[in-house]
Amino acid sequence: MTPAAPLFLLDGHPVPFKPGETLIEAATRAGRHIPHLCWHPGFAPHGSCRLCMVAIGERQLAACSTAAEAGLEVRLHGEALAAQRRTLLQLLFVEGNHFCPSCERSGACKLQAEACEAGVEGPHFEQLYPDRPVDASHPDVLLDLNRCILCGLCVRASAQHDGKAVFALGGRGLGTQLVVGSASGRLGDTDLAASDLAARICPVGAILPKRRGFAVPIGQRRYDAAPISALPETDDGMPPP
Amino acid sequence: MSAAPAGEPGQLLQRLVALQAQRGWLPPAALEALAVEMALPLAELRGVAGFYRFLHLAPVGRLRLLFSDHVSDRHQGAPALMARLCARLGVAPGQVRADGALSIDRCSCIGLADQGPSLLVNHGQVITRLDAARIDALAQAIEAGLPPAAWPAEWQQVDEPVRRADVLLGAADAPGAALAAALAQPGSALIEALASARLLGRGGAGYPVADKWRACAAQPVTERVVVCNADEGEPGTFKDRTLLRLQPDALIEGMTLAAWALGARHGLIYLRGEYRWLLPGLQQVLARRRAAGLLGAAIAGRPGFDFDIAIHLGAGAYVCGEESALLESLEGRRGVPRIRPPYPSSHGWRGLPTVVNNVETFCCVAQIALRGAARWAAIGTARATGTKIHSVSGDCARPGLYEYPLGTPVARILADCGAVDAQAVQVGGPSGHCVPARDFGRRIAQEDLPSAGAFTVFGPGRDLFEVARHAADFFAHESCGFCTPCRVGTTLMARRFDKIAAGSGSRHDLDALRSLTELLGSSSHCGLGASAGRMLHDTLRHHRPAYEQRLQSLQFVPGFDLDAELSQARALTGRHDAGAHLATRETDVTRKHEVMPEPDAPTNPQPQPQRIAP
Numbered sequence: 001m002t003p004a005a006p007l008f009l010l011d012g013h014p015v016p017f018k019p020g021e022t023l024i025e026a027a028t029r030a031g032r033h034i035p036h037l038c039w040h041p042g043f044a045p046h047g048s049c050r051l052c053m054v055a056i057g058e059r060q061l062a063a064c065s066t067a068a069e070a071g072l073e074v075r076l077h078g079e080a081l082a083a084q085r086r087t088l089l090q091l092l093f094v095e096g097n098h099f100c101p102s103c104e105r106s107g108a109c110k111l112q113a114e115a116c117e118a119g120v121e122g123p124h125f126e127q128l129y130p131d132r133p134v135d136a137s138h139p140d141v142l143l144d145l146n147r148c149i150l151c152g153l154c155v156r157a158s159a160q161h162d163g164k165a166v167f168a169l170g171g172r173g174l175g176t177q178l179v180v181g182s183a184s185g186r187l188g189d190t191d192l193a194a195s196d197l198a199a200r201i202c203p204v205g206a207i208l209p210k211r212r213g214f215a216v217p218i219g220q221r222r223y224d225a226a227p228i229s230a231l232p233e234t235d236d237g238m239p240p241p
Numbered sequence: 242m243s244a245a246p247a248g249e250p251g252q253l254l255q256r257l258v259a260l261q262a263q264r265g266w267l268p269p270a271a272l273e274a275l276a277v278e279m280a281l282p283l284a285e286l287r288g289v290a291g292f293y294r295f296l297h298l299a300p301v302g303r304l305r306l307l308f309s310d311h312v313s314d315r316h317q318g319a320p321a322l323m324a325r326l327c328a329r330l331g332v333a334p335g336q337v338r339a340d341g342a343l344s345i346d347r348c349s350c351i352g353l354a355d356q357g358p359s360l361l362v363n364h365g366q367v368i369t370r371l372d373a374a375r376i377d378a379l380a381q382a383i384e385a386g387l388p389p390a391a392w393p394a395e396w397q398q399v400d401e402p403v404r405r406a407d408v409l410l411g412a413a414d415a416p417g418a419a420l421a422a423a424l425a426q427p428g429s430a431l432i433e434a435l436a437s438a439r440l441l442g443r444g445g446a447g448y449p450v451a452d453k454w455r456a457c458a459a460q461p462v463t464e465r466v467v468v469c470n471a472d473e474g475e476p477g478t479f480k481d482r483t484l485l486r487l488q489p490d491a492l493i494e495g496m497t498l499a500a501w502a503l504g505a506r507h508g509l510i511y512l513r514g515e516y517r518w519l520l521p522g523l524q525q526v527l528a529r530r531r532a533a534g535l536l537g538a539a540i541a542g543r544p545g546f547d548f549d550i551a552i553h554l555g556a557g558a559y560v561c562g563e564e565s566a567l568l569e570s571l572e573g574r575r576g577v578p579r580i581r582p583p584y585p586s587s588h589g590w591r592g593l594p595t596v597v598n599n600v601e602t603f604c605c606v607a608q609i610a611l612r613g614a615a616r617w618a619a620i621g622t623a624r625a626t627g628t629k630i631h632s633v634s635g636d637c638a639r640p641g642l643y644e645y646p647l648g649t650p651v652a653r654i655l656a657d658c659g660a661v662d663a664q665a666v667q668v669g670g671p672s673g674h675c676v677p678a679r680d681f682g683r684r685i686a687q688e689d690l691p692s693a694g695a696f697t698v699f700g701p702g703r704d705l706f707e708v709a710r711h712a713a714d715f716f717a718h719e720s721c722g723f724c725t726p727c728r729v730g731t732t733l734m735a736r737r738f739d740k741i742a743a744g745s746g747s748r749h750d751l752d753a754l755r756s757l758t759e760l761l762g763s764s765s766h767c768g769l770g771a772s773a774g775r776m777l778h779d780t781l782r783h784h785r786p787a788y789e790q791r792l793q794s795l796q797f798v799p800g801f802d803l804d805a806e807l808s809q810a811r812a813l814t815g816r817h818d819a820g821a822h823l824a825t826r827e828t829d830v831t832r833k834h835e836v837m838p839e840p841d842a843p844t845n846p847q848p849q850p851q852r853i854a855p
Contacts, residue, residue, distance in 0.1 A: 047580045048724045050764045060763045065580040087760050091729035125733055125753075126800065150722070159282070168288030169575070172558070174732045176722030179291065181284025183273055 006070035010034075011077050017068035024052055024063040033229035034076055035085055035114050037092075037203050038151035039064040041233060043160065046152050050088055051114065055081060082118065089115045094125045095174070097132065097146035098204075104213040105205030107221025111149060112204075113228035128174070135180070137188030140210050141199050148178050148206040158198035166192045178206070248279055251591070253573030257290055258514070258554050262365070265305075266297040292575040292721075294348065294557030295364045295514045302337045302344030304383065307361040311350035311476050312667075312711050313634045313697055319358035322371050323347065329380035343383065349559055349719060350476035351515040354634035354697070355402060355641050362389045364557075365517045368396045401483045402641030405657060407628040408608050408620075409488070409601070410644045416490040417535050419611035420497055424541055428502035431610060432458065438614035439626045443601040444470065444562075445669060445693030447625070450606070453596055456586035458503050460594035465505040467496050467548075468590060470567055470599040472513040474559040475670035476715060477695030480630040481600040483642050485519050488604055489526040493550065495603025497536065498610050499596055500548035508550035509590065511567050514557045523552060559719035560769050564597040566721065577723045578767035601630060601694070621647035625686035629694065633658045635667075636700030643696075651690070652681040660698045665705060665784070670695040671712035672772035675705070677783035705780045706787040710738040712776035720769060727770030730761050734773065740800045741791050749797045751781065751788060 005016035010027055017026035022045065024034045038049040045064040052063040055075040063074070075081065092111060100106045135143040150169060155178075158166040166187075170179035182189035192199060194209055202208075218224065222231070256275060261267055267290050276283040290296045308314070308323045323334065327345050332338040335346045351367065353359040358371040366389050368379065375396065382392055403410050423431050436451035457465055469492065473481035484492060496508050512520060527550055530536040540546045553571055555561050561570045565579035568590050589595020598606075605627055609617045618626045625647035631654060634640045638659025645654065655663055666676045668685065669692040676683060676690065683690045699708060717731040734757050737750050758774025765771045781788060804823045811821050 045580060047766055050725050050766070053764050062580075062766075084760060084764060087756070088725050088764065091725050091733070094733075095725075095729045126736065128729075128732070149725075150728075155284075165282035165284055168282070168284035170284075170288040170291035172292045172575075172722040173718065173720045174722065174728060175291075176728060177291075179284050179287045181282050181287065183269065183283070185287075 006068075008068050008070065008072035008074055010074050015068075021068050022064060023054065023066050023068050023072075023074060026068045027063070028233050031232075033231075033233075034063045035118065035229075036064060037110055037114065037149060038153065040153055040156075040201065043153070043156045046156070049092075049149065049151055051085055053081065053084060053088075085114075086118045086120050087124075089118055089120050090122075090124045092149050093120070094123045094127050095130070096148065097129060103147065103205040104208055105147075107216070107218065107224055109205055109223075110203035110228065113223040116223070117227045117229055130174075132177070135187045137184075137186040138190075138192065138210075139188065140194035141187060141192060142208045142210050143178075143180070143187045144206055144208065145178055146206075147204045149204055150176055150178070151203060153201045153203065154178070154198045154207055157201045158192070158196065162196040162198050164191055164196065164198070166190045166196075166198055250279060250281055251571070251573045253279065253281060253286070253289055254293070254556065254570060255553060255573070257286070257293075257296055258556050261296050261556075265303055266300050269298075272298075289573065289575055292558065293514070293555075296556050300337065300341065302332075302342060304343040304389070305363050306343065306345045307348040307351070307364075308346070309349075309351040309353060309357060309359045309361065310347040310715075311354045311357060311634070311697075312708055313354045313477070314350075314357040314359070315711065316635065316703060317358050319371070322358055322373065322376050325373065326376050326380055329377065330383060348515075348557065349474070349715060352473055352479045352482045352513075353399065354477050354632065354695075355479055356400060357634075361515060364514060366390075366397060367399060367518055368392075369399055399482075399486075401487055402639075403483065403487070403644075404633075404639055404641040405643040405645065407644040407646065408612070409491070409604050409628055409630060410483070410642060413488055413490060414607070414611060416494065416530060416533060417541065419491075419494050419607040420501070420535065420541055423498050423501055423610040424543065424546075428504065429458070431498060431502040431606075434609055434614040435606065438609045438617040439624070440602070440605055440609060440617065441625060441687060442598055443605065443629070443693065444564075444599045445475075445673070445691060447687045447691055450598065450602060453586055453598070454499065454502060456584070457589075457594045457596045460587055462594060463504070464507075464593050465503045466590045466593050466595040467499040467503065467505045467508040468564075468568070468571065468585075468595055468597045469496055469508070469510040469603055470562065470564060470597055471510050471516070472555055472562040472567060473516070473600070474513055474562045474719075475672065475693055475695050477634055477667065477670050477697045478632045478693065479634075480632045480642060480694045482516065482519070484600050484604055484630075485516070485523060489523060490530070491604040491607045492600050493526060493530060493536070493603075494610075495598075495606040496550060497540065497548055498606050499598070499603070501540075501546065503594075503596060505596075506547050506549075508548060509571055510550060510552045511561070511571055512552055512554055513561075514555040517554055520552065520554065527552075558721070559715075560721040560767070563767050563769065566767070567597065568595065575721070577721050578769075580766075622684070622686045622688060624688045629685065629692065631685070631692070631696040632694050633696045633698070635698035636660060636663065636703065637698045645685075648684045648686040648689075650682055650684050651676055654685075654696060655681060655698065658698070660700070662701045663698050664701050664703065665699045665708075665780075667695065667697040667699070667708070667776070668692045670697075671715055671776050672768070673775065675708070675776055675779035675783070677779075704787060705784040706741075706791060709776040709780040710735075710742060713738050713773070716769065716773035720773075721767075724764075724766035724770065726761050726764045727766065727773065730757050731770070731773050733757055734761075734777070741788065743800075744791065744793055745798045745800050745802075746788075746792045747798045748792065748795045751792075755781070 007014040015030045034052050036052040038046040047065045054063045132145040155167045158164050168179045171177050337344045356369045359369045440450045441447040538547045558576045560566045561576040563578045566576040570576040585595045631643045713735045717735040720727045720731045722728045761770045
C-alpha cells in the first residue's frame with residue numbers, strides 16, 4: 001500500500017502534493033485555479049505579477065514561489081485578498097495601453113479573463129498612457145508592447161524552450177520593457193519563428209500571430225463560455241495555427 | 242583586480258562598466274561586438290545595460306554632471322544651484338547640450354549628505370560643498386575646456402568628520418592583529434564568539450551574524466564565498482564611505498576572518514557605482530595586504546589558508562543593496578531581487594553558499610575577534626549589542642559621523658550634533674522611520690527603533706509633506722520594475738503626491754495613497770516596495786496638517802482643471818461670457834477672469850492657460 005500523498009488546505013479544501021511542488025503547481029494539478037499571469041507550468045517561477053498572493057496565517061506569499069507543506073492552511077479567497085488582486089490587475093491595466101474591444105486576443109486573454117473574474121469594472125487609477133511603439137517588422141508575428149505586462153514568459157520560453165534568447169527585459173522601474181535581441185532592435189531581424197513557444201506563450205495580446213485577427217467569433221472565444229478558473233491551464237490561449 | 246576571466250559571463254556588468262568608462266556611452270556596434278565576444282545573447286546585454294542608471298544606451302554629454310538629490314541637498318538649495326549651472330552652460334536639465342559636450346541631471350544620494358550639495362562628475366569624481374561661487378567657477382572651468390582632472394583639488398575634497406568615535410571609528414588597529422588573535426583557535430570558535438557577542442547585521446534587518454555564518458558553514462560543499470555589501474545606497478548614509486577610507490583594513494580583515502571561519506577562498510566587495518572614486522585606494526589596500534601576507538595564498542603563514550578579494554563595481558542601482566539583487570548584479574545580470582528561499586547562505590553567488598554582510602558588520606567582526614565577545618556584548622542593549630555609526634546630516638550645526646552604543650536616544654544625538662528645535666528626524670533613510678519630536682526619547686536599537694545608519698534632521702521650517710513626497714519620488718525612481726505593485730504603485734504614489742502638491746488634492750487622495758501603501762507593503766517582491774510607503778505612513782500619522790493644509794477639498798477633486806480644458810472650445814467659438822465657464826472652483830474662475838481675459842475673436846486656437854494653483 002502506498003502512503004497517502006501529503007495534503008495542504010486551500011480555502012479548506014485538501015490539495016495533495018508531491019514533495020518539492022509549489023502551492024500553485026499542486027493546486028493546478030488538483031484542478032484548482034490560483035489566479036496568475038507570469039507563472040507557467042514547466043518554467044521556474046518568476047514571481048513578478050504577484051497575482052497569486054495567498055495568505056498563510058498572518059503572512060502573504062506568492063503561491064508560485066512557496067513550497068507546499070503538509071498541513072498548511074492556505075487562503076486564496078476572502079475580501080482582502082480579492083481586493084488586492086483587483087488592485088494589482090488595475091495597476092497592470094493603467095500601466096499599459098489596453099483597449100480590449102480592438103485587441104485580437106480579446107476573449108482569449110488571461111489578463112482580461114482574470115480581471116473579469118476578479119470583478120474589475122474599471123481602471124480606478126489614472127491611466128499612465130505610455131508611448132510604446134508597435135513592431136510589425138516580422139512577417140508572421142506582431143509585437144505590440146502596449147499590451148505587454150512584463151511577465152517574462154516569452155523571455156523564458158525563447159531561452160529555455162526554443163534555444164534562441166530572442167527576448168529580454170530591459171530598462172527598470174516604470175521604464176521596464178521587453179527588449180528584442182537583434183542589431184536593429186526589430187523582431188523581423190531575429191530568428192523567431194511563429195511556431196516558437198515564445199511566439200505563442202504570451203498571456204495577453206503583446207505577441208500575436210499575423211493574419212489571424214478575430215478568427216474565433218465572439219461567444220466562442222476561450223473565456224466566453226466559462227471563467228478562467230473553470231478551465232484547464234494552457235500554454236497557449238490562441239487556437240493552434 | 243578581478244578573479245574571473247574577462248570573457249566569462251559573470252563579468253558582463255564589469256565589461257559594460259569598463260566600456261562605458263571608455264566610450265562615455267554604449268554604442269550599438271560596441272554592444273554587438275561584446276555580445277559576440279562573450280557569446281551572450283544581444284537581448285541580454287541590452288537588458289542588463291538598460292537596468293543600470295550609469296550605463297547609457299543612447300549618447301549622453303561627453304561631460305556628465307549628476308547633482309546628488311538627497312533631501313538635505315534639496316534643503317541646502319541644490320535645485321537652485323543646478324538651475325544656475327544649467328543656465329550658465331546653456332543646457333536644459335536632463336538633456337544633452339546641442340554640441341554634445343555635456344549633460345546635467347539629478348541622481349539619487351551619492352553618499353555626501355554631510356558636505357552637500359554635491360555632484361558626481363562622469364561617475365568617477367565628486368565635487369562637494371556647492372554654492373553659487375563654486376557653481377560659477379565650475380561653469381567657467383567647463384566653458385574654458387578644462388578637463389575634470391585639472392579642476393581644483395579643493396572642489397573634490399571629501400572630509401571625514403568623525404564627531405564621536407567609539408570602537409569602530411577610533412584609532413585603526415594594526416593590520417593582521419585581529420587575524421592573529423582568531424588564528425589561535427579554529428574557525429568555528431570565531432562563529433561562537435560572534436554568537437556570544439550577539440552581533441546583529443548592520444544593514445537594518447538586524448539578523449544575527451552568527452546564524453548566517455553557521456548556516457553557510459553547515460552546507461555540505463567545500464567552496465564558500467564571502468561577499469561585502471558596499472552598496473551604501475540608502476539616502477543619507479555615508480558611514481561606509483568613511484569606513485572604506487579610514488578603516489579599510491578592518492573591513493578586509495573582517496572578510497578574511499569570515500574566510501577563516503567558513504573555509505572560503507573567494508571574496509567579493511560590491512562597491513556602489515557612486516563610490517568609484519574610492520576604488521584606487523581600496524585596490525592599494527588589497528595590494529598592500531597581499532604583499533604583507535594577509536591576503537592571497539597561505540595567509541599569515543598558514544598553509545592552506547588561501548583567500549583573495551575582488552572588487553566589483555555597481556552602476557547606479559539602489560535596489561542592489563538588497564543582498565539577493567546584489568548577488569544577481571555580481572553575476573553580471575539585472576539587479577532584480579531573487580525569490581527566497583533559498584537564502585544566500587545556502588545558494589548565493591553562483592549557487593555557492595555565501596555570506597553577505599555589509600561594511601560596518603565586517604568591521605564589527607574584526608573588533609570582536611581582536612577584543613573579545615564579552616567586551617562587545619557589554620556595550621549596547623540586551624538585544625542590540627555593540628556600537629552603531631550614524632550618518633548625521635540635515636538641519637544641525639555639526640553634521641558628520643557619530644558612533645554610539647546601541648540604545649542611544651535620538652535626543653542625545655540631536656543634542657550632540659547641535660540640532661535646535663528639530664521637528665522630526667528621518668532614522669534609517671526613506672525606508673526607515675520619520676520620528677516626530679515627541680518621540681525623541683526613543684532609542685536606536687533593534688528593540689525600539691532599528692536603523693541602518695542614516696540620521697537626517699528636519700528643522701522647524703521644513704515641510705514634511707515635501708520630505709515624504711521626495712521619498713515617494715525616490716522609490717518610483719529606484720524601483721527595479723520587476724513586480725507589479727512596486728513598478729506601478731510607486732509611480733502612482735508619486736503622482737498622487739504631485740496632485741496634492743499642485744493643489745488638486747482631497748481626502749480621497751490621502752485614502753488612495755494609504756491603500757497603495759498597504760498594497761505595496763503586503764504584496765511587493767522585496768523590501769524596496771514594502772518600505773516605499775514608510776515616510777508617507779509616518780508623516781501622515783504625525784504631521785497630518787502638512788497634508789491637510791494642501792487639500793483643495795475634502796471631496797474628490799480631479800487632477801486636471803475642467804475649466805481650463807474648455808479654453809480651446811471657448812477660443813474656437815469666440816465665447817467669453819460667464820456661461821462659457823465651468824465654475825469648478827470659485828476662486829479659479831474669478832482669478833482667471835482677472836488674470837487671463839479671453840480674446841475677442843481669435844482666428845487661431847489660443848494656448849491653453851496653465852493650471853492655476855490656489
